[in-house]
Amino acid sequence: DKFSNPENPAWIAAQRALEKIGAETDPVVNGGMSFTPPVGFPYGPHYQPYYPGISTAVHNNIQAGFPPLDLSLYNSQKPNLPFVKPKLGNNLGKVQYQARGSLSKGPLPPSVQNTVSEISQQNFLGNNKTKSFFQNGTQAPGVPTVKFNPTKKPVGLLLPSQLKNEDCDYPLISKVSHPPLRNYILRAFKSLPNPNQKHKLLNYLEERVTPLIESGATKAVNWDSEPLPHEVGYIFETFSFSKTQKRPAPPVNMPTKKPMVGMAMDTSFVGPDILLSGAKVTKNKSKNLKDEQINGPVVDKLKEKRAKRFANELGKNFTISPIKFTPTNDSSPIYFLDTKGNNSYKFSEISMEENFVGTSTELERRYLRLTERPRPDQVRPEAVLKKSINHVLGKYYKTKSYDYAGGQLKSIRQDLCVQNIRNPFAIYVYEECAKVAIENGDKEEFNQSQQQLRQLYSLNPNTNNEANFFGYNLLFLLYTNNPMDINKWMQNLTRDKKNNKVVRFALGVFHALKYKIYPRFFELYHQAPDATSKHLINIYLDRERCNALKIILSAYQVYIPLEVISDNLRYEINELREWLKAKDIETVPNKEGKEICQGNIFNFRMTMDSNVESPKKVKSKKRKIKNFPSPDEVASYLKELPKCDSYEKSFMHRTNITHVLSTLTDFIITASKDGILKFWKKTHHQGIEYVKAYKCHSHEFIDLQSNHNGTLLATLSTEDKSAKIFDVSNFDMTNILSFSFKPFSCAWLDRSRDVIKALAVTDIDTGAVHVFDSSDSKNALKVFDRMHRSPFTKITYSSVLDIAISVDSKGILEYWSGIQRNFQFPDSDVKFSSKLSTDLLIHMKEKVKVYNICSSQNGEYFATFSSDAKYRVFKTLSGKLLSVFDESIDYYDNNPLDYEELNISSMDLARKKAIEKEILNDNYIPYTIKMKFDYNNTILVYPCIFGIKMVNIFDKSTLRMIATSETMRICALDICNAHPFNEQLMQSVATVRTENCKDLSEKASEPDPLIVASGLSKNRFYLFTNCEPLTKDDKNSTDNRDIINEKIVQENVKPNILDEITDDSSMIREKAIIHTSKGDIHIKLFLNECPKAVKNFCTHAYNGYYNGHIFHRVIKNFIIQTGDPTGKGTGGESIWGGEFEDEFHHSLKFDAPYKLGMANAGPNTNGSQFFITVAPTEWLDGKNTLFGSVIDGFNVVNSINKVQTQEKSVSEYLELIQCVPLDTAEFVFAYGSGAISQGNENMKDKMVDFIIITNDPLKFHADNINKNPSHYSFLRKIGPKRITEIQTKFGARVYYNSRVESNNRMIKYGVISTDNVLQDLLDWNWLYVAGRMQKPILNVLKPTKKIEEAMEINHTSALQLALLMVEDTFTFENLFKHIVNISYNGDFRQVIGEDKNKVNKIVHGSYDKFMDIYKPLLEKDPRVTVLSDKCEQDNTTQAVYHRINLLPLGVINCLQEKWKRKNEPRKDVEEISFTLANRTDFDVIIRDMTSSIVAKSSRNQTIKNALSAGFDMENNVQPSIDFQLKIEEVTLNVKVIVLEYCYIIYIGKRNTIDIMTMGNFGKSTLLDFSPGACSQMYVESLNLKLSKAFPGKQIFINTDLSSNDSPEFWSEIFLKFVPKLKEV
Incomplete structure (x- = not known):
């Protein structure tokens, strides 16, 4: 029970028992001990441990019956004792044991000594079963914690026969007779901090004492004052951990994190003999591994062999000299042996002290991977390293020996790492290493240096060559051709880096390869800014030459001129021949002497890619086939959708309805064009009832969305740039969001547990997505301004998957997440890493615009509606296309059987097709078309040309069509829940009379399907249910299914116009309204700049002159013109009875659309006709009077401009x-x-x-x-x-x-x-x-x-x-x-x-x-x-x-x-x-x-x-030379134009055309003179004079008219004109 006491007999007995059988014991942190058994130690099946985890040597083999040891106390009282590494036994390897659980307490009886002695005297080597068991290397049954790691041979093993009595406790004393030396040895063993290190101390003492004993010089040393070995730091403590042990706490002076902050450990310094702390021992170990002691003569020999092996690998330029490892005073922890044999290291775990400074002065030092802590005399300090790097580089550039330079540069980097040098000098070393490595094509070394440089640059900002190596990185990434790495590089590109010449060069190479502009790529190769850039391109130059040649081959079928290849590949002819010869392509001269290529061209085209080094492709996994719903399940789902073809009822708004919405809380929300929002409540099997109405916006709605559980609602309006937030359950407005941009669509990004209810809003102009807190409109939570570059972005969000999908007008789909994941890409959820492996780019490939998008209830699918009238269903997680439903007119024209059963007349069909074309050509209506998934995520319901269609998204079958008999075109729809939202209805059932309770409960359990829909340009929304509309024959019928719930308002009522106005000034206004059948156009008039035009326009308007006029001239994307009472474009006059002059002002330009101008037939011919432009028309400046501009009603102008016009007859x-x-x-x-x-x-x-x-x-x-x-x-x-x-x-x-x-x-x-x-x-x-x-x-x-x-x-x-x-x-x-x-x-x-x-x-x-x-x-x-x-x-x-x-x-x-x-x-x-x-x-x-x-x-x-016909007056030829001829006091304006083959003379005073043509038609020269009106006498006289003037030429006089003009007059003009003609 006092295990921590060194005098405890249990501890002494166990330790000595293990030592006497040649085992070495090690304490472990969490209670227990580990030991290495000697040769032949028994682990047979006849030894069964009675307590799992306790050392077999202590419990399995001690048959005394006393309580086991309580080793758990050791962990609680001595948690930080030093660790030791066990010795390795022969044929058994390292075996570790650990005590687990709570052991019974009690002292060890004295009889343990006898029992242990008996065990130690047994000879188990003669047991064949045991021996064969050891050779098999399997684990003893019943001992789950034992692991066998066989090794080749024991190293430094001390057997029991070597230890006798006191000498066994303190070896080497028996050989020493000098008392001070014996005391020194005893003091060394007794004061040893770790008793298990005796063998290391013994090796040290034998090396030092034995030579003194043999020479008799033991008395020459003062052993009383001699410091003990561990006091001078010779004994290093080693660390060993079992699989379940924790890493020890590091010393105070050792950093607990990575030793080099911001700098990864250079992996080239650590050899395969290093075991990192905490490295797990795997089962798959080699049987031929070397497990060595850290110090000793055996290790020295092994290191000498390894040095020879490294020298052979690096070349013959190295000389091998013995390496001696002497003790050091440094007490830092050493590196550990690696018994894994697979070179998989955690280099960040190697600790280096920052205060370590080398003392070596050698300029060259061979490189060896470290197996232990180096001594200071083996490491060069920074000052020496600076000289060494210059020496090595100078020698390399002379000899160009990379074998020499590679090893030397590695040794320099090793010294930097050992001393923890991370200053600009270290950056310089790694930069030079990278340059030398890439010059010799060592891609791995270059990449490793690049990784180190990134960390060093972060520690040393504003380094001179940082931008250069940033550009080198892109050139290297072009070799790997990894798009993700290149995208990361682009994200780190800054404006300052772009100014660097290497970065600019790398970007040019990147764009040339991206767009396959190979001539530009090869030109850049020859124009590289430095040698390193050129060396980097060299590693993939051959690959790109092959790619360029493949493109050239695609343009030629048989032979290729060698000059074409040379010009495009920028290859010299001789080098090109050798390169082509290596590709099995021969060059031979053809009949014309031109050198061409022939030979195995086809095979080269087919096999070229396999010869080019490129990253390997990963085989894609096969799709997992999902079990789709059965037909019975689909039939049950279909019961929750309406089946009646006609709508049951409809309700009104005052203006056209644009949006309808249904929520999970059984509310229906409808929105109309006048900004009115209405709430309706659906009651189970009882229809809907009106709740409340709001005037939300002053203009029409652009979008209307509710959140996932139907508790919140958002409305958007583009014109007033705002969103209104409603609490649906309380049908009350809670907040108003104001924007600085024009919103287009929105989506709720909230889940039930989210505190912040986020709302995503898109910008109609830029496509940017802004995410707001619905309760705070001041600042956006997130802005995606680069995700979409095209306008008209739509969003759908799945609260189940927390995935939002947005799409813009180009059809580009983007994935992102909600607020819980900081709106990042959901890479952990989706099953693709690139869109190229999905079908998400199909809209862009098909060049169609996406109008709307929606998700299924579970989020696994989403659907889109596009400009080709196709509904596409995608799988959300994989991005694959599941099904496509074509609803275009072309499809139905090619497949008439799909609608023949509907019995639609040809007239109705033509009308529906015309409406469909109008919808798809409109700029706004297609965005209001809305589809919806059912609540079982199987059926897609959408509007089509013939009504409402319900389709199975899995087998693509049409399940049902409704609204086929209705005349309106359905635009937006939503599905109401077929079952009640809460139990209120069932509670009400209990309150009714008993006899009706059963009927009501059965009715309440039945589904009540309902689809709410809106129609094109209709002010009603329609309810489709399972009930047919009531007729007059029914008892409870109404006269009309269309409920009149609003007052009928007469629209487009024109204001009264005064019949007579006597005061002219009262007629003139600066603003006016043009009432048309398409709507009103509000215009502003420029009274000060164009007073006459404005007065003419206002007077005509007040007098009713323009009433009933049509827009007789409509040119798309140009103008709309009206004001002609005849409607033909030829009538109309001003208020003054004729035409009036133009009015131009320097500030008025036709530089923008929607300008109001006067139509004319030429200068100063203004009447009553005027036009409105729909595009910039700068060429009208100075030709037409601009007297106004449109300030409202732009959509009316556009709609008039898009009307169908009739071709001219x-x-x-x-x-x-x-x-x-x-x-x-x-x-x-x-x-x-x-x-x-x-x-x-x-x-x-x-x-x-x-x-x-x-x-x-x-x-x-x-x-x-x-x-x-x-x-x-x-x-x-x-x-x-x-x-x-x-x-x-x-x-x-x-x-x-x-x-x-x-x-x-x-x-x-x-x-x-x-x-x-x-x-x-x-x-x-x-x-x-x-x-x-x-x-x-x-x-x-x-x-x-x-x-x-x-x-x-x-x-x-x-x-x-x-x-x-x-x-x-x-x-x-x-x-x-x-x-x-x-x-x-x-x-x-x-x-x-x-x-x-x-x-x-x-x-x-x-x-x-x-x-x-x-x-x-x-x-x-x-x-x-x-x-x-x-x-x-x-x-x-x-x-x-x-x-x-x-x-x-x-x-x-x-x-x-x-x-x-x-x-x-x-x-x-x-x-x-x-x-x-x-x-x-x-x-x-x-x-x-x-x-x-x-x-x-x-x-x-x-x-x-x-x-053939004379010069055409319609050409309006403008002269280039003007001069005067004065003949008989008549001044004629003669204008001459000089052409290559003819001279054209135009005499404007006489209003005639004189053309003299000298052309070369074959061998004959013709001269054609057309005087116009002249007499026959003149023609003859002129012919005679022309013949004299132009001898040898054929003369043709072109005249068809007769005149009394004097021939002499014309002849005189011509003859006097000839000299001038020749001068010209």
């Missing part, structure tokens, strides 16, 4: 062109400003341009000359055959007849053959007719199928070219402008004649037509994502290369010719395309190619037009 244009024979015409279309609206211009004043495509141009011209000879110029005299030749061989293959009058309107028509127009449409040989057909045209005659297909190809080609011109993100307007510019770039008329705003006018005037043509093509393009107001495209090198290859053949040929002329002539088309795709100026080059086609064709066609 085709018959009108058909009548115009029927003046020519159309028998051979295959297609006729009108184009230009006379047929297609361009801006705010009046088409009636424009000449109409036609193109006639004929399959027989010769017949057409022959018939047309006979019918309309006046349409032709003098060329009619050469006949139809020559005209046909001129048409089909010169210019753009179009023959124009200009300024033809038809039905009192001027027209111009061009004729082209079918073959030529197909060439132009498909190949862009001339880009003339094809360019005109790229813009909207008016089809007068329907084209043939062949031409129609060619037109679609032409549109696709134009789109591909325009996509090459625009940026990654672009608007539709910008794209259409580039399409229009295709046929205008290079046309000289755009430079000298055309209106500079013509492109803008065309796009804005025909925006909707452009959308009809090109938006479907954009949606089909897999590299383009079409959003609501803009598009995003893939602009990588592969995408550019793909689009270049899709360009027409004419552009490709021109590209090849231009490239060969300016660059390398040997490159073929594929090479040029690939090289061009990798250039940054590819758009400029392609634009130049197309402009060269247009320039040539437009120039030649202009010359041709001069011959």
Whole structure:
């Protein structure tokens, strides 16, 4: 019972008994002892322990019958005694025992000595069973705490035969005769702190005393004053722990945490012989492990062998010298032996003292991994290390021996770690280690140095090279190619780090590899800012070269020119040949002498990835199949949903209902457009009853949401930027949240146990998510401003899983959690680590917009509704798509059987389809469509084109459809609980009469299904139940199921207008309201800036002049125009009876939408017509009077602008062109400003341009000359055959007849053959007719199928070219402008004649037509994502290369010719395309190619037009040179335009056109002079004079009119003009 007393006989008896059999005892902390048995100690099955956990040597083998020892007291009284490591026994290894539980108390009887002596004298080595048992290494039965760890041999074992009497207690005394030495030995053993360390003391004394005894020098030492061994620190205490023991408390001077704060232990310093404290001993141990003593001669020999092994590994540059380990005064704890053999260490547990300083002065020291605490003379101090690092680096850069430098640098780092040096010098050492390691391709060493540097940089901020190594880290991460590590790196990127040249270089490499711009990557490789960056890229350079070659291979089928590979890989030809040869690709010259690649290209493409070093892919686990509900279960679930097709009742609001909601507390909430919120209460089997109404917002609701248990409600309004919070149970408002942004949607993020009821609100403009405490609106709890970059974000939240899912307009889904997990990503719940392994990106892939999202009751599923009219159901945790339900019109058109059984008439079907198109095209209505999961998480209920559909989300079957007979279109719906919320109803049952109790209780137990729904543009909400609506024949019926619970308010009542106002000043106002059938438009008038326009407008309004006018002109995305009493755009006058002048002010600009302007037919022609813009129209500045702007009713303006407009009557244009024979015409279309609206211009004043495509141009011209000879110029005299030749061989293959009058309107028509127009449409040989057909045209005659297909190809080609011109993100307007510019770039008329705003006018005037043509093509393009107001495209090198290859053949040929002329002539088309795709100026080059086609064709066609029809006045050519000619006192304004092949002379005073054309048609030179009105005499005289002026040229006089003008007059003008012409 006094076990802690050293005199206790029990302790002495047990200790001596174990020592006499050669066992070593160790105390353990929690009560007990551990020992190592000697060879042959019995552990056979015939020794059964009677108490588990107690040492077998004490209890199993002592058959005396006395009480066992109470070892538990040792732990309570001596908890901090030192630990010792046991010795290792032969063939048994280390065996540890531990006392557990409470033992009975009692002293050890004296007979224990005899019993122990008998046990020790037994010879168990002769027991074969025992011996074989030991050899098997198994555990003795009944001894659960024994573990066998066999080892090779015992080390330093002392057997009982070596100890005799007193000498056995104090060894070595028998050899010593000198008394002081004997006393010294006795004092050393008696004063030993740990008696179990006697063998270590004995080894020390033998080494020191034996030489003195042999030499007789024992008396030379003063042994009385000699310090004892443990006093000088020679004896180190070792630590050993069993599996269940705790780690001892560290000394006071030892840090309790990691020894190096902020710095992980360098793993390269610790050898495989170190056992860390607390390391667990595993069962799988090697049988050949070396268990060594810490000190002694045996260990010295082993260390010498290990030093030789390290030297052999590091090279022959090292010499091996004996290493002697001497005692040290340092009392720090040593390292421990590792018996695991697997090199799995916890290096952070190794303790280092901060005050340890080395004393070695060696510059070089070989590196050995530590197995014990080093001595100071083995460690170099910091001053020596600074010299050593310079010495080692200097020697390395001379010899380039990494074997030498690697070991030396490791030894320097080891000395730093031992001395705990963590200053800037340590940073410098690790930086140099990293540079040397990566230079030699040692990725592991570099990564280890990088990890140490991160910790050192945190301890030493503002280090010079920190930013450089930050960039090196990214370059190394590109080798591992781990997206998560790269994302973490990007998060740590700061603005200061971006300014570093290495970081900028690393970012450039990252972007080049991310977007696979390999030429840029290889250029950066050669432009690396330092050698380390280049060495880092070297480790994955070959991998990226292979990837680049794979892309090149995808563009070639058989042979690859070697120059292409060399240019793109930035490889020298000779090095490239060797590299390709290593890849089994040979290079040979072809017939043209060009070196090409051939050989095993296909195999290289197939096996290349396996040769490139890349991270291994982890095999994905198979999905677990879940048991879905059975049909019987689904049928029972269906009972809780309504089955009646018609709604039972409906209730009213004053305005249209936008939202309906049902809660778990049996409340129904409805919201209408006027901001009114109503509460209704559902009673079981008794319908609903009205509770309360609130005027929540001054504008309409944008969202309405309740929390998971239906106790809280939030309403949102975008206009007033606020949210109202309600207590549903008490139907009372509790709080108002005001925002600085416009809210769009909300979701409650609370659970039942949450104290803070969080509400998430999204920003309608940015898509940011703000989380607020519903009871505090001052500050947001969390703001996600980077999670969504697109607007219109919707959120759903599952309180069961605590997972919120948000989605934006791009279809990007994001996961996050509630307030309990700090709104973090729920990585512990979800089953995916990347969205790429899920189906969450399907909306973005399909390029659809998500309108709404909802979760199931258990949170395991969620559903979305998108712009393609599809409902998609996902699994929440895995992100996988479970089912898709298509409700689009196209689906029902292709599957009519799905709705035939509904017996819907064709008229109703057409009406429903029209409504469906209107819904999907609206900007607001689709967001109000709401679906809901049933309470059993199996059925999805959603509105569709035919009513309400209930589907099974697992087998995708349609279970039921209701509301099919109703006329309204259901928009929002919610499912009410089919069972009562509480027991109040059952309590009320008990209060009724006894005879009715049974019936009521049975009725109460039945489900009462109810669906509440709203209709499109309806001010009622509808209740669908299991009950049919009552009829008049029923006893309790009402006349109408539509309950009149609101007063009918007459809407849109116009205010009274005074009939007569005598005071003119009272008519003029600064504000006005325009009442339309779509709503009211509030406008502000600029009275001070435009007084006349405002007075004209106000007077007309007060006089009722504008009443009943229609918006006769509606151009989408441009203007809406009204004010014409005729409704045709040609009528109206001002209040003064005519027209009045323009009023322009410098502060008024058409730089924003919703501006009010006066329509006119030219300068100073304002009348009564005015327009409102819906987009910025800067080109109207200075042309139209801006006298007002819209201040309210913007949605009304937009709705008017989106109405369906009627195309201009085709018959009108058909009548115009029927003046020519159309028998051979295959297609006729009108184009230009006379047929297609361009801006705010009046088409009636424009000449109409036609193109006639004929399959027989010769017949057409022959018939047309006979019918309309006046349409032709003098060329009619050469006949139809020559005209046909001129048409089909010169210019753009179009023959124009200009300024033809038809039905009192001027027209111009061009004729082209079918073959030529197909060439132009498909190949862009001339880009003339094809360019005109790229813009909207008016089809007068329907084209043939062949031409129609060619037109679609032409549109696709134009789109591909325009996509090459625009940026990654672009608007539709910008794209259409580039399409229009295709046929205008290079046309000289755009430079000298055309209106500079013509492109803008065309796009804005025909925006909707452009959308009809090109938006479907954009949606089909897999590299383009079409959003609501803009598009995003893939602009990588592969995408550019793909689009270049899709360009027409004419552009490709021109590209090849231009490239060969300016660059390398040997490159073929594929090479040029690939090289061009990798250039940054590819758009400029392609634009130049197309402009060269247009320039040539437009120039030649202009010359041709001069011959065929004269110069066109409609071109509005502006002169470039003006000068005066004074003839016979008549001043003529002569304007000359110099072209490449012709001179155009315009004499404006005489109102005639004189055109002189000098063109080169074949070998003949023609001169055409068109004097206009002249006589025959003048023609003959002019011909004679022209022949003299231009000898050798053919002269044609182009005149069809007669005049009395003097020939001499015209002749004199011309002859005097010729010198001026030559000067020009």
